Amino acid sequence: MxxxxxxxxxxxxxxxxxxxxxxxxxxxxxxxxxxxxxxxxxxxxxxxxxxxxxxxxxxxxxxxxxxxxxxxxxxxxxxxxxxxxxxxxPESKEEAEKMYYGLSAGGKIDQPLEDAFWGAYFGMFTDKFGIQWMVNYEYPKN
CATH class of the missing domain: 3.10.180.10 (2,3-Dihydroxybiphenyl 1,2-Dioxygenase, domain 1)
Incomplete structure (x- = not known):
């Protein structure tokens, strides 16, 4: 979770x-x-x-x-x-996508879910109720 x-x-x-x-x-x-x-x-x-x-x-x-x-x-x-x-x-890239796309439905995308310079899969949005969210999946370190 x-x-x-x-x-x-x-x-x-x-x-x-x-x-x-x-x-x-x-x-x-x-x-x-x-x-x-x-x-x-x-x-x-x-x-x-x-x-x-x-x-x-x-x-x-x-x-x-x-x-x-x-x-x-x-x-x-x-x-x-x-x-x-x-x-x-999230614990996985798949969970990141589920949370990001599910919670942002009907809301406003502030930053698309994509690879970020700090080594994470990251996105931001405001949900349809006006609450702001960030999703930050940290890729496993080698």
């Missing part, structure tokens, strides 16, 4: 928020990636380079709190209500 986690969007203060969460919850960041670290990151605006592209704080039992800075200059418009996603981590 897939694992379901929460993915938060911040208006430029994801790092501050996660330092705070870590101080209360404990643990260590699993990933801390800035926009300057992504492919093409050298072309990102100076005021965006140090913003958080992806951060994760493992919470135990497969639960992870994750986030990004939703940057307006990159086409993101952060509003209360779109500041989180339910992130699904």
């Amino acid at each position: 897939a694992i379901f986690n929460t993915y938060l969007n911040f208006n430029g203060n994801a790092e501050e928020a996660f330092i705070f969460y870590k101080s209360v919850i404990g643990g260590e960041f699993g990933v801390l990636m800035r926009y300057q670290d992504i492919p093409g990151g050298d072309k990102v605006a100076e005021d965006v380079k140090d913003k958080i592209m992806h951060i994760s704080l493992p919470l135990g039992n497969g639960n992870i709190l994750m986030a990004t800075d939703a940057v307006a200059s990159m086409g993101h418009k952060l509003l209360t209500g779109n500041n989180f996603y339910i992130s699904i981590y």
